[in-house]
Amino acid sequence: MTPTVASASPTPAVALDPHALHWPGHMADDVGATYGQEPMAFLNATPTELLLSGNRGTFRLPRTAVVKIRRGGMYPWFFGSVRLHHSVPGFPVDLQFKPLGTTPRTVLDALKRLGYPAR
Secondary structure (H helix, E strand, C coil): CCCCEECCCCCCCCCCCCCCEEEEEEEECCCCECCCCCCCEEEEECCCEEEEEECCEEEEEEHHHEEEEEECCCCCCCCCCEEEEECCCCCCCCEEEEECCCCHHHHHHHHHHCCCCEC
């Protein structure tokens, strides 16, 4: 599967795997971030790919391109997010996801159970 980037809304505008893990929240890239009480992004995870989508874009990260997944940095959510390190050319280097309704640790643990390099 070839990674793609395109505009998206926080409601899935892409075909989603009904068995995927799904978290609503916010996202950040190299340029900006989403904020608010309502989710403006989502993260879906399957054993083969991560899909981060919101009004900052849609980013499909094949499992083979995910280098590591860690707790997010100080900006923009004071360590309250998940940072996705990847090797996809043309994608923002800094992709972060802030889950709403759960903790970053819960997301990291679920991704680790799927076999991703999360800690």
